[in-house]
Amino acid sequence: MPQHPEPPPRDRAALPPALADVQVVVFDVFGTVVDWHGSIVREMAVRWPQVDGHAFALAWRAGYQPAMERVRNGSRPWTVLDTLHREVLDEILPRFGLGHLDEAERAHLNRVWHRLDAWPDSAAGLQRLRQRLVVGALSNGNIGLLTRMAKHAGLPWDCVLSAEVFHAYKPLPAAYLGVARVLDVPPAAVLLAAAHHDDLAAARACGLRTAYIERSFEYGVAQPKDVSPQPGNDLHCHDIAALAAALGC
Amino acid sequence: MPQHPEPPPRDRAALPPALADVQVVVFDVFGTVVDWHGSIVREMAVRWPQVDGHAFALAWRAGYQPAMERVRNGSRPWTVLDTLHREVLDEILPRFGLGHLDEAERAHLNRVWHRLDAWPDSAAGLQRLRQRLVVGALSNGNIGLLTRMAKHAGLPWDCVLSAEVFHAYKPLPAAYLGVARVLDVPPAAVLLAAAHHDDLAAARACGLRTAYIERSFEYGVAQPKDVSPQPGNDLHCHDIAALAAALGC
Structure with a gap:
């Protein structure tokens, strides 16, 4: 995997309003945070x-x-x-x-x-985001799965939000809107970070902000994934460290 | 508050079977972990x-x-x-x-x-328990409340289980049995730690193990609470450090 230097944080005062208003960052997990x-x-x-x-x-x-x-x-x-x-x-x-x-x-x-392992940047990137923002999982994995994975992979979630909490698998709107509801913030104060455009598109349709995370090797090094930008996302980031930097963390 | 030396862990091989089988420790939060x-x-x-x-x-x-x-x-x-x-x-x-x-x-x-502050022993005690066990909140507080409290008070939960997840306020059985269900363990593999005997009695009726945590000053130093042992609990502990020690952590 190519080495990227730890990106310096963007000046928070210079964030565009759409990003300055983000209070909560939730992550798709399988493929985005961990290497299934x-x-x-x-x-x-x-x-x-x-x-x-x-x-x-x-x-x-x-x-x-x-x-x-x-x-x-x-x-x-x-x-x-x-x-x-x-x-x-x-x-x-x-x-x-x-x-x-x-x-x-x-x-x-x-x-x-x-027992899935995290991508190398995940734990440190989440920890960096947590200093300023509420950082959660928003995964179709069940609560027990996500809890044990977090222990195994050292993922420092502030909260684990699972489809199991909402009885709604992504990309159903109830999953995305559930995050805003339980954390008592407007949908536009929530950003979903994911390596999958369909997940991001569904979140966007619910009013969430979105960040695409490149995970070229989600399907292995022998089968690299197209990670080129698509329109509509608020951010397109190489990894979670880059997301933290882009959010001024 | 009197100083208690950090208690050394009990030998795990010498734990009684009821405690040796515990895989998950969940905590009542208001009064037990934080000083409301x-x-x-x-x-x-x-x-x-x-x-x-x-x-x-x-x-x-x-x-x-x-x-x-x-x-x-x-x-x-x-x-x-x-x-x-x-x-x-x-x-x-x-x-x-x-x-x-x-x-x-x-x-x-x-x-x-x-924004409630933790009791002085809480964060370190939870961290100690987490080395060997799954450690969660089981509180009537909602998910957003517990998430922000954990950030404020530095509580290192593996998972935050709230009455909101189960739509059942303690002491309804659905709250206690929900912990075992979502973490996919038998009720007897779950221990509830609480500073309130009614909460513990309800958990016990669902088959959970129980530990009473003394919080003499839950209602302030001017109004000390009776923290004498009552029959039925598996453990009676001065604080969370003592609970960790008693569980061999």
């Missing part, structure tokens, strides 16, 4: 080196949106992500020659999502 | 020194249980504690000669609950 792909590849390499960890991680993650969509569209009742992850896992294991895994092995592997 | 009485008295002494801060703090707090009870018994829909605090405040202000306070002053004063 690399973490799963590493876990598989240690425990089942015969499996193609890259393909396994992508297959598992591919089941994520369809599983949540059934909850979002009401065709199944509220179900936490740990359960959805487990259902997708049970479905893909035979395809990777792991259909023989017993209950304890499956339960432990499913908790790899609680 | 002293904080309100200090705020009043600075801003309105002519008011009896002790009587004012007690009057405000006296409205707390009746206001929540109307939500608990279903006679009013879910309402966050910030709103209940504000209603009680509006009711008591004239009695203390402060009926003239304008909206901005009332809103700011109501947020004194977001």
Whole structure:
């Protein structure tokens, strides 16, 4: 990963009004703050080196949106992500020659999502933002998952806001508007930072400010992601340190 | 406040099974972790020194249980504690000669609950417990209140669980059982630490472990509280450092 020098903070007095009014920064987590792909590849390499960890991680993650969509569209009742992850896992294991895994092995592997490693800049970047702003997670991960991940990865959240709190998976408006409601601020005082344009677009439609975070290697170094800017976001940042600098922190 | 030396940790191998199985420690917050009485008295002494801060703090707090009870018994829909605090405040202000306070002053004063100071041992005790256990708040305070209080008082929570997450004010069972559910552990793996026997008794009825924390001066030094042990609790501790020691942390 290329080294970027720690960017100096922008003068807060010179912030554009849209950013000067931000009091709360919430982060998408999977891919934006933690490296789900690399973490799963590493876990598989240690425990089942015969499996193609890259393909396994992508297959598992591919089941994520369809599983949540059934909850979002009401065709199944509220179900936490740990359960959805487990259902997708049970479905893909035979395809990777792991259909023989017993209950304890499956339960432990499913908790790899609680053990994801942060991107190298994440913990320090969050800590820098926290000095001036309220910094939270806004993730489709459930509360237990996010709590254990924060301990594992050393993420210094002020608060962990989960789809589980609102019973609404992103990109449903109730998730974004829920942040403003529980923290008692206007939507425009909340900024969502994410590595995914669809998440940011949905937040913007609810009146939140948005910052795109480049995570070129979300799907691994072999499959770099297009991280070029798209219109509409208030900020486009290389990483969380750059976001902190852009917000005058 | 008398000085107690930092107690050394108990040998974890020697813990009784009921305590050895504890994975999560959740804390009552008002009175147990933070000094609501002293904080309100200090705020009043600075801003309105002519008011009896002790009587004012007690009057405000006296409205707390009746206001929540109307939500608990279903006679009013879910309402966050910030709103209940504000209603009680509006009711008591004239009695203390402060009926003239304008909206901005009332809103700011109501947020004194977001600015409560911790007891001197709280932050270090929580940090010590966090090394081995998941440490959370379980408070009737709303998420925004608890988030801002944690920043103000430097409370290193792993997670902030609020009655707002469960839409159930303690001592309703849904609050205690909600902790076990969202963290995916059996109730007996959760210990509630509180300075109030009724809170602990309700947790115990749900299968949680319990620790009483002595807070003799919850209502001020002029009105010391009876902190003698009552049967039924797994632990009776002078403070959070003693709780950490008793749990082998």
